[in-house]
Amino acid sequence: MVTGTSLSHVFPLGSRLNERGRLEVGGCDTIELAREYGTPAYIVAEDDLRARARAFVQAGRQAGHDDFHVAFASKAFPCTAVLELFAREGLWCDVASGGELHLALNAGFEPERIVLHGNAKSESELRTALDRGVGLIVIDNFDEIDRLELLLADFQSAHAPTGGAAHARPRDAPHAARPSPIGEGLRTHDQDVLIRVTPDVRGDTHDHISTGQADSKFGFGMAQAEEAIARIERVDGLSLRGVHAHIGSQLLELEPFRREAAELAKLGDFPVWDVGGGLGVAYTEDQHPPEIEEYVGAIVQAAHAHGLSPDRRLLIEPGRALSANAGVTLYTVESVKSNVSRWVAVDGGMSDNLRPVLYGATYEAHVADRFGGQTRCVLAGKHCESGDVIVRDALLDDPRPGDVIVTPATGAYAYAMASNYNGVPRPPVVFCKDGDARVVVRRESFEDMTARDVR
Numbered sequence: 322m323v324t325g326t327s328l329s330h331v332f333p334l335g336s337r338l339n340e341r342g343r344l345e346v347g348g349c350d351t352i353e354l355a356r357e358y359g360t361p362a363y364i365v366a367e368d369d370l371r372a373r374a375r376a377f378v379q380a381g382r383q384a385g386h387d388d389f390h391v392a393f394a395s396k397a398f399p400c401t402a403v404l405e406l407f408a409r410e411g412l413w414c415d416v417a418s419g420g421e422l423h424l425a426l427n428a429g430f431e432p433e434r435i436v437l438h439g440n441a442k443s444e445s446e447l448r449t450a451l452d453r454g455v456g457l458i459v460i461d462n463f464d465e466i467d468r469l470e471l472l473l474a475d476f477q478s479a480h481a482p483t484g485g486a487a488h489a490r491p492r493d494a495p496h497a498a499r500p501s502p503i504g505e506g507l508r509t510h511d512q513d514v515l516i517r518v519t520p521d522v523r524g525d526t527h528d529h530i531s532t533g534q535a536d537s538k539f540g541f542g543m544a545q546a547e548e549a550i551a552r553i554e555r556v557d558g559l560s561l562r563g564v565h566a567h568i569g570s571q572l573l574e575l576e577p578f579r580r581e582a583a584e585l586a587k588l589g590d591f592p593v594w595d596v597g598g599g600l601g602v603a604y605t606e607d608q609h610p611p612e613i614e615e616y617v618g619a620i621v622q623a624a625h626a627h628g629l630s631p632d633r634r635l636l637i638e639p640g641r642a643l644s645a646n647a648g649v650t651l652y653t654v655e656s657v658k659s660n661v662s663r664w665v666a667v668d669g670g671m672s673d674n675l676r677p678v679l680y681g682a683t684y685e686a687h688v689a690d691r692f693g694g695q696t697r698c699v700l701a702g703k704h705c706e707s708g709d710v711i712v713r714d715a716l717l718d719d720p721r722p723g724d725v726i727v728t729p730a731t732g733a734y735a736y737a738m739a740s741n742y743n744g745v746p747r748p749p750v751v752f753c754k755d756g757d758a759r760v761v762v763r764r765e766s767f768e769d770m771t772a773r774d775v776r
């Protein structure tokens with residue numbers, strides 16, 4: 322039995338086992354939360370999200386970079402309440418589709434604090450981004466340059482009285498006050514863009530979330546960068562402000578980020594660097610990722626060492642490092658059986674957390690009111706796939722039907738990748754703070770699942 326009131330770093334900040342031995346998150350008793358809101362349920366400690374956002378921002382200043390900005394990678398937890406919280410904390414937002422752009426704007430992010438990504442941006446997504454005046458579009462490929470050029474030229478021929486002679490604004494020049502190229506009246510300056518490269522830097526992570534290698538679907542190869550830069554600079558209405566790379570996710574070492582900075586510097590002298598996200602998190606107690614301050618310190622140091630002066634703009638795009646450990650998922654045990662293994666089946670699974678099936682992600686699990694169990698079990702989901710296993714090697718205290726099980730570190734890419742597989746409604750999101758709980762996304766209903774049917 323785990324004693325004391327503080328839990329491992331895998332749990333949301335401030336979590337504890339209360340006097341009854343029950344897990345408390347954000348001051349709320351998880352057994353009571355399960356009773357009140359049902360299971361499965363995503364439980365989020367609001368103050369944890371806030372604390373991490375502040376830690377990232379402060380770490381940039383402390384490391385000596387004033388023009389340092391933290392863009393939450395919204396794909397990690399695209400839930401309005403989470404986005405609103407980060408918008409209020411002054412973060413920027415990274416979006417990778419028209420839908421994420423919609424969510425970010427709806428949650429109150431200023432358009433100029435939004436960074437649009439994507440290796441397959443549609444015309445409509447680009448048009449909306451131009452119309453709404455997003456801060457940065459991160460250009461991924463030559464086709465996208467063509468598409469942007471056409472969109473901007475279309476608009477200019479439709480609206481500019483004399484048409485515009487093609488010219489590129491020098492990188493350091495202030496925005497020219499000239500007529501809106503897209504969305505009459507909405508735009509007053511060229512669209513700022515970054516060029517995304519794959520710097521051929523690999524971190525030690527799963528293939529599916531490694532993105533910086535040369536043979537990647539994201540961005541321009543280093544050898545193509547010069548041509549891409551020249552091409553962007555010739556497009557009237559685009560202003561190339563800088564460079565972007567995201568080398569991969571769940572990185573537990575800092576060295577790859579330093580190598581990334583060295584590669585970005587080779588592209589030339591730019592006023593904006595965006596080094597992506599990727600800082601890993603602890604999914605299980607034995608994992609010890611770098612602290613936020615260490616990571617930010619290393620990024621800032623490497624950027625300075627490779628020529629980015631402190632008055633230039635430096636962006637990072639953490640996803641999981643902002644939200645993963647703020648969340649836990651609660652389940653209820655439905656059945657327990659033993660054959661070769663002891664199988665503990667719960668009322669959720671791959672429909673609320675796809676990561677174990679998608680890339681073998683490991684989690685830990687506990688009975689929410691009996692921590693410290695030693696019975697080796699397979700924590701299985703309820704879906705019709707043998708691969709639907711949430712935790713292969715869970716150490717649980719003699720689990721029985723009706724027990725509430727908690728899996729920590731599910732605040733990133735769980736809600737985001739949830740589905741209705743097997744007709745299972747998606748769980749609610751419950752924010753907890755100082756002992757008060759509030760539902761910020763309600764549980765999906767069976768009616769929701771037929772709401773889009775056309776008969």
Ligand code: PLP
Pocket residue numbers: 394396397415438567569570571597598599600638639640641642
């Ligand atoms: N930025 C970009 C461009 C990404 O593709 C991703 C993840 O896919 C992220 C940031 C966030 O990654 P992480 O959640 O590992 O920080």
